[in-house]
Amino acid sequence: MTATADPEAAANELTPLADYLGSVLRRLRALPPLDLDLTQSYGNVLAEDVVAPHSYPAFDQAAVDGYAARWDDIAAAARSAGYAAGHGGSPGGRTVRLNVVGDLGAASWRPVRLTPNACFSVAAGAPLPLTADVVVPVEWTDQGMAAVEIYRVPKRGYGVRRAGEELPAGTLLARAGTYVSPALVAVFAATGLGHVVVRPSPRVVIVATGDELVDVGRGSQPGQVVDANSHALTAAAAEVGALAYRVGICDDDPEALRGLLEDQTLRADLIITTGGTGTGPGDMVRRILTRREGGRAGPVTFTEVALYPGTSLGFGTVGAEEVPVVCLPGETGAAMIGFEVLARPAINLLAGAEPVFRPSVRAHLLETITSPAGLREFRPAHVAERRGGGYTVQPLAGGPRTLSGLAEANGLLVLGERVTTAAAGSTVDVLLLDRRR
Structure with missing residues (x-):
């Protein structure tokens, strides 16, 4: 673990943060799209526009528990009873009376038709009888079973949800780049979708490096520092929506570190390391990842960025699959700020999320x-x-x-x-x- 450079020694050779971020993020691409079952899509970002294949509601249905009727029958009966329909009253105790010819629940499927001066008892969500254009709420009636007395006359269309009135078939439900929320899952399901094409959640591996590191569950002492970084950054990556894996502590052993990073490329879309980004004798991450091999520069470039805290940041790729790697300072505060300004936007970009920066x-x-x-x-x-x-x-x-x-x-x-x-x-x-x- 390496101490951050003196913040007051701001030299002209430091790279402006905006320039550095632009150069890094331009090298990243969103992960290839994946067709996922709807129940697994939550938390991902849509890779393509989603259009409703079916209408919602799918059919004319009751919006409330009550009695489905023809409004003209109720209006005519109301006029003969001596009060005006649609004004919500029954002066002098006069009521409208209709025959109840059946019951309809949400599972009813046979089409039925209303006869004059008749109604059906309906549950919310039940399909409407043909020619019905109003549902009188239960509480506006005497809740009769063979015949019902209506104390209050609703307006035409009350209590009715028409097919497609909320989302007609062909409606654009969400654009590519939209985060799949629980409510959006409900919209997709209600319009007949069983799967969607999304950007997968990036698999992010976090590695803390340093001979001085010890795992949590004890206090630090001279020569030992509790590894707060890998735990904190694993939580931070999960907060962004990544599938975060904490590898743990790697000593400053060149071969062990090189082998560990190579192994992690098999399951990672992004690797984050902390520690060893400076130029001191113990800064193994920087020494290994910038080493020239076969005349070529190392896979990771370390840059002194005009950032406080934590000026030294590294970015590049490792392994045959060229998995992106972000190298953050070892000091915990600097590592967490480095995550916010560099690793978090990188994860969002891989996930196809917009915007990549916090509001x-x-x-x-x-x-x-x-x-x-x-x-x-x-x-x-x-x-x-x-x-x-x-x-x-x-x-x-x-x-x-x-x-x-x-x-x-x-x-x-x-x-x-x-x-x-x-x-x-x-x-x-x-x-x-x-x-x-």
């Missing part, structure tokens, strides 16, 4: 803060909506390296390379973090 807002800063010159800083913060519109943002104590601040934050305050001081009351950019409760 952002402009917010009024509540406290004056300073930032290292020449670096784009991402600082944990709490963002809140203001009464009357807009947002405020409060930087959290400790700066971007504090894990407690990252755990508490619901946003990342972004300060550009030219910003050294941001005054209270100024307007700044804030990335909105997901915080599922």
Whole structure:
């Protein structure tokens, strides 16, 4: 695990973050589409437009429990009873009376037709009798079985759902790039779809490197550092929607690390490593992945990016399958910020999701803060909506390296390379973090 360079030593040779991200993301392509059963499609992104093969509702049906009737019969009976239909009343206790000639449930399938001055008792979802154009709710009647007294006359069409009134056949249900939500699964199923073509969830493997690392369940001590990175980044990848696999800890053994990465290319669409991105003698990841072989440059390029925290980032491909690999710093705060700015967009791009970056807002800063010159800083913060519109943002104590601040934050305050001081009351950019409760 390597310490991050001094943030104040912002040199001109640092690559602007926007330029670096553009160069990396242009090298990635969405994963090939996959035809999935509808029950497995949730959480994926559609690879093509989806059109309704059938109408919804598929047939004329009752929208409420009640009595299906012809509105003209009810209206005529209402007039003869001495009150106006459609005005929701029965003056003087007068009612409309219809004969109940049968019952229809959601499983009824034989077509039936209404005769004059008759009705069917119907359950919500039941097919309507032919010529029926109104359903009188149960609570507006005496709930009679052979004959029913109607106390309140509905308007024509009340309680009726016509075939295709919500989604006619041929309706565009969702465009390519749309995230498949539970509600969208319901829409697909209701219109007759049993499978959809999606981009598969990327398989992301996370590897932590360093001789000093030990697994969780104990405290750190001199010469040992608990591996928080692989656990945190596995959770972060899963939050994005990836199928995340934590490999665990790999010592700074060149052959072991090379073999591990080669093995993981068989099951990964993206590999994320942490640690060893610097130029010190123990930075094995950088030494192995930049080593020239056969006169060719190494498969991964490490770049000093104008980013705080964590300027050293690596990107390239490994293995015969040329699986993309993202190399993040070993310091946990820097690794998590590096994940947000580089690995998370890469996962979204592989998944075909749009947009690839988190949403952002402009917010009024509540406290004056300073930032290292020449670096784009991402600082944990709490963002809140203001009464009357807009947002405020409060930087959290400790700066971007504090894990407690990252755990508490619901946003990342972004300060550009030219910003050294941001005054209270100024307007700044804030990335909105997901915080599922």
